[in-house]
Amino acid sequence: MAGITVAGVARSFGEVHAVRDASFEVARGSVAGLIGPNGAGKTTLLLMLASLLAPDSGTIRIAGYDPVTEPHQVRRRMGWMPDVLGSWPTLSVRVALATSARMYGMGADEASARAQELIELVDLAPLAEQATRVLSRGQKQRLSLARALVHDPEVLLLDEPASGLDPAARAELRELVRRLAGEGKTILVSSHVLAELEEMADSAVYLAAGATAAPEDVARAGRAARHWRIRSLDAERLVAALGAAGFGEVAVVDRLGAVVPLASEQDAAQLLAHLIGTGVPVSSFAPAVGDLEHVFHDLNRAGGDA
Numbered sequence: 575m576a577g578i579t580v581a582g583v584a585r586s587f588g589e590v591h592a593v594r595d596a597s598f599e600v601a602r603g604s605v606a607g608l609i610g611p612n613g614a615g616k617t618t619l620l621l622m623l624a625s626l627l628a629p630d631s632g633t634i635r636i637a638g639y640d641p642v643t644e645p646h647q648v649r650r651r652m653g654w655m656p657d658v659l660g661s662w663p664t665l666s667v668r669v670a671l672a673t674s675a676r677m678y679g680m681g682a683d684e685a686s687a688r689a690q691e692l693i694e695l696v697d698l699a700p701l702a703e704q705a706t707r708v709l710s711r712g713q714k715q716r717l718s719l720a721r722a723l724v725h726d727p728e729v730l731l732l733d734e735p736a737s738g739l740d741p742a743a744r745a746e747l748r749e750l751v752r753r754l755a756g757e758g759k760t761i762l763v764s765s766h767v768l769a770e771l772e773e774m775a776d777s778a779v780y781l782a783a784g785a786t787a788a789p790e791d792v793a794r795a796g797r798a799a800r801h802w803r804i805r806s807l808d809a810e811r812l813v814a815a816l817g818a819a820g821f822g823e824v825a826v827v828d829r830l831g832a833v834v835p836l837a838s839e840q841d842a843a844q845l846l847a848h849l850i851g852t853g854v855p856v857s858s859f860a861p862a863v864g865d866l867e868h869v870f871h872d873l874n875r876a877g878g879d880a
């Protein structure tokens with residue numbers, strides 16, 4: 575059984591069709607990225623998965639339970655990290671976490687032990703006795719993640735968890751998410767930072783104008799023509815060789831090298847062999863953007879053309 579199953583889910587707010595048709599599965603013990611432009615319906619979808627908003631139609635299962643008819647079962651097994659932490663501003667980090675733990679039915683001693691574990695897990699020890707209102711945005715994100723983990727849930731829903739985090743904290747978040755998935759948790763993460771998701775997610779759910787992209791469209795987008803960035807120790811020779819190779823127009827030449835549109839991985843392999851064969855000192859040859867970003871742009875372009 576999948577950790578998360580969504581089939582034909584829709585939700586409107588009056589005339590606004592925030593989610594029109596969402597269908598996807600996230601395998602147990604895996605991380606899925608939830609990707610979509612602003613206003614695509616990501617937060618609305620996550621709220622429905624978290625049992626905080628009822629769908630108008632469709633079915634959702636979280637660890638096998640229905641958030642509409644079995645919200646208590648879902649909340650026991652699901653941790654929700656909202657994009658903005660709404661919390662008790664005057665409580666200390668430690669007391670806020672212990673209070674959350676008490677709300678899940680833990681006794682006082684168990685709750686304070688859990689608070690201590692979580693403070694260490696998200697690296698908030700030096701701030702444990704501070705009121706939560708004095709935390710920086712990134713520190714609040716870490717507290718919010720700790721709160722989502724209080725009851726050791728099977729399924730985690732993270733809405734923009736990396737927002738406001740510095741690069742070191744982002745790297746720690748990635749590691750933590752991977753570790754939690756390794757322990758068997760099912761994790762759905764929404765983020766606009768696709769390079770971030772690239773390193774963290776096993777799969778991706780693309781949402782545009784309230785609808786998830788069909789798997790065949792995602793596969794097609796993955797195979798579509800894309801830009802490759804090529805660097806050489808001798809930029810002039812590279813540009814001359816590219817012109818002569820006839821693989822397509824060089825799109826950009828800048829201090830980071832040349833960017834060339836190529837129809838397929840086969841073309842990329844052939845061009846690389848050609849450049850090396852003609853003696854161009856190539857120092858780097860790679861897709862200009864990651865796979866997720868490539869698919870995201872291609873799907874949005876295709877959606878815009880429709």
Ligand SMILES: Nc1ncnc2c1ncn2[C@@H]1O[C@H](COP(=O)(O)OP(=O)(O)OP(=O)(O)O)[C@@H](O)[C@H]1O
Nearest residue numbers: 587590591592610611612613614615616617618619
């Ligand atoms: N409570 C509400 N009442 C009316 N409209 C809403 C409500 N919540 C969301 N919407 C609308 O539904 C659409 C989807 O919003 P949602 O917040 O789910 O998008 P999102 O993908 O999370 O966007 P972002 O990436 O900008 O956070 C938007 O047009 C939004 O204005």
